[in-house]
Amino acid sequence: MASKAIFSTLRRSLTKPLGGAVSRRHHLSTTSAATASEPYPGDEHAIVMKGVRISGRPLYLDMQSTTPLDPRVFDAMNASSIYDYGNPHSRTHLYGWEAENAVEVARIQVAKLIGASPKEIVFLSGATEANNTVVKGVMHFYKDKKRHVITTQTEHKCVLDSCRHLQQEGRPRVRLEPLMNGGGQERGLRSGTLATQQVVGFGVACELAMKEMEYDEKWIKRLQERLLNGVREKLDGVVVNGSLESRYAGNLNLSFAYVEGESLLMGLKEVAVSSGSACTSASLEPSYVLRALGVDEDMAHTSIRFGIGRFTTEEEIDKAVELTVKQVEKLREMSPLYEMVKEGIDIKNIQWSQH
Amino acid sequence: MVDKGQVIRLCRSLLRAGRQLPDYNIREYAKRRTFDGFRMNKNLTDHSKVEKAYAEGKKQLEVVERVVKVYLAYPPKTKNIMELKLH
Numbered sequence: 546m547a548s549k550a551i552f553s554t555l556r557r558s559l560t561k562p563l564g565g566a567v568s569r570r571h572h573l574s575t576t577s578a579a580t581a582s583e584p585y586p587g588d589e590h591a592i593v594m595k596g597v598r599i600s601g602r603p604l605y606l607d608m609q610s611t612t613p614l615d616p617r618v619f620d621a622m623n624a625s626s627i628y629d630y631g632n633p634h635s636r637t638h639l640y641g642w643e644a645e646n647a648v649e650v651a652r653i654q655v656a657k658l659i660g661a662s663p664k665e666i667v668f669l670s671g672a673t674e675a676n677n678t679v680v681k682g683v684m685h686f687y688k689d690k691k692r693h694v695i696t697t698q699t700e701h702k703c704v705l706d707s708c709r710h711l712q713q714e715g716r717p718r719v720r721l722e723p724l725m726n727g728g729g730q731e732r733g734l735r736s737g738t739l740a741t742q743q744v745v746g747f748g749v750a751c752e753l754a755m756k757e758m759e760y761d762e763k764w765i766k767r768l769q770e771r772l773l774n775g776v777r778e779k780l781d782g783v784v785v786n787g788s789l790e791s792r793y794a795g796n797l798n799l800s801f802a803y804v805e806g807e808s809l810l811m812g813l814k815e816v817a818v819s820s821g822s823a824c825t826s827a828s829l830e831p832s833y834v835l836r837a838l839g840v841d842e843d844m845a846h847t848s849i850r851f852g853i854g855r856f857t858t859e860e861e862i863d864k865a866v867e868l869t870v871k872q873v874e875k876l877r878e879m880s881p882l883y884e885m886v887k888e889g890i891d892i893k894n895i896q897w898s899q900h
Numbered sequence: 901m902v903d904k905g906q907v908i909r910l911c912r913s914l915l916r917a918g919r920q921l922p923d924y925n926i927r928e929y930a931k932r933r934t935f936d937g938f939r940m941n942k943n944l945t946d947h948s949k950v951e952k953a954y955a956e957g958k959k960q961l962e963v964v965e966r967v968v969k970v971y972l973a974y975p976p977k978t979k980n981i982m983e984l985k986l987h
Contacts, residue, residue, distance in 0.1 A: 592978055601981035605925065616926055616967040617960075623970070760936070815981050856925035861982060 603817040604861045608852030609796055610819055615855070621749040625742040633739050634730055644741045651748025658751040668744055669735045674724065678735065682721035761855045766794040768853045768862050773797060775866035780873055786848055797851040803883040804876045806847035812872040816865050819850045901947060902954045910957050911938045917964040922971050924980040930964065 592599050605613070625647060631640025633648045649663070656663040669675055727736030754761075777783050782802030801809065806820045851865065877883045886892060911934065918930030937960075941953045 599981070601984045602976075602978045604980065604982055613923075613925060616921075616930075616971075617963055619970075620963045620967050623966075760933075856929045858925065858928045858982070861925075864982065 597814055599814050601815075603815045604864060605817045606851045606853065606857065606861070606865055607817045607819050608854035608857075609850060610852065612854050613856055615750065615753060617753055618746050618750045622742050622746040625745040629741040629745065631741075633741055633744075634728070647741055648739055648744050651744045651751075654748035654752040658755045667731045667734045668739055668747075669725070669731075669737075678721065678724045682724060682734075685722040686720045757855070762794065764855070765853050765857070768857055768859065769794045769797050771859065772851060772853070772862050772866060773799075775863065776869060779866075779870040795853045797853065798848055799851065800848045801873050803880050803886060804847050804873050805880075806849065808876055809847055809849060809869075809872055812875065813849075813868055816868055819852070820848060902950050907938070907954065907957075910954065910961065914957065914961050914964065917961060917968060920968045920972065921964075922976050924982050926971075 592602065629644045629647050631638070631642075631644040633641065633644035635641025635644075648668070652663045652666045652668075655661075655666050667678075669678065721734055723734050723736065725736050728738075730736050730738065773783075773785070776799065780801065784800040784802070786798040786800055810818070810820050849869075853862070882892065914934045915931065918927060918934060921927040921930055937957070941950075944950050944953060
């Protein structure tokens with residue numbers, strides 16, 4: 546097909562160094578860039594940072610940490626950054642009114658996503674502040690009374706339902722003592738001038754999430770299965786931490802038996818992932834925290850958190866599988882624990898000496 | 901009334917614009933999302949739905965074209981390893 550030919554031509558031109566020649570003499574500046582970017586001659590793709598040398602930017606699988614900015618959100622925020630510089634709390638001029646409109650549009654977008662009323666949405670600085678506000682704020686407000694509601698953000702429907710239920714029991718509504726005092730913005734619940742373009746971005750992101758949820762869910766679930774099956778095909782002793790059924794598909798937290806978490810991460814420098822494990826000491830003795838949780842001795846060492854998202858590709862998953870399998874096999878070869886297991890020693894019956 | 905030719909031209913424009921995105925992940929997403937977007941709507945018969953989908957597509961094309969200009973103004977200094985290994 547014509548487009549396939551276009552794709553492959555473009556792919557070739559994107560990966561070949563511009564100007565063709567790799568030799569140092571026919572260097573950079575005389576070759577005019579076909580794109581606005583600088584040419585990448587030879588192996589100067591290599592990145593050296595914090596004593597680590599990698600051939601290129603790692604593939605990103607840490608979506609539970611942060612996610613890349615969706616270009617549609619970026620686009621909306623650009624326009625807002627340029628024009629919405631008025632203070633959304635200024636009542637007296639067009640700049641304020643326009644900024645306020647933008648904020649209220651975002652408020653509706655957020656509310657629609659989670660099935661709330663816009664009046665129930667309070668904008669603040671992030672999840673940490675939100676958690677603090679809700680837990681401390683509600684507790685402080687009701688400290689004189691015995692009954693109080695402590696909720697988690699994830700149970701939003703539950704929150705509304707329980708509050709509505711409490712309302713029916715005679716409780717007027719769930720009240721909050723604000724964490725941030727000041728000019729009384731956000732109905733006094735969170736004072737501070739809103740950063741309009743941030744709020745606009747958040748709103749657009751919510752609207753996008755609502756629109757794309759089914760499509761993204763399908764894609765992410767597919768990639769999660771590909772990752773898990775790919776790893777399980779080549780390795781044994783792979784445990785999924787947490788329920789496989791009742792989990793957000795984009796989070797795949799795996800433990801690899803007989804492999805130490807930190808060393809696995811050090812070897813996976815071409816994959817950007819997080820370790821979910823507690824810090825382990827240099828000894829073979831498993832972490833007391835994980836042991837207390839009932840995790841087996843031989844599994845207590847590792848957990849790697851793969852974060853899959855809207856922008857993750859199948860090729861990235863395949864590459865992650867390949868690199869993970871290679872690194873786990875390499876570490877198992879070197880692992881004294883694994884050697885003991887292969888010799889038939891039951892790890893659970895080892896008497897670790899107390900420190 | 902939107903005709904088949906217009907739809908095909910819009911799809912091609914979206915794909916062409918998406919190919920210019922310098923970031924590997926965003927570029928691959930744009931390609932996949934465009935294909936899937938048009939595929940999902942290919943059996944629409946209701947005129948108003950077709951018009952709506954076409955207008956939405958045109959809007960997305962404008963977004964991609966704007967965003968590409970800004971992304972290219974800040975070219976990446978490093979290459980993603982996915983772009984280095986030839987498949």
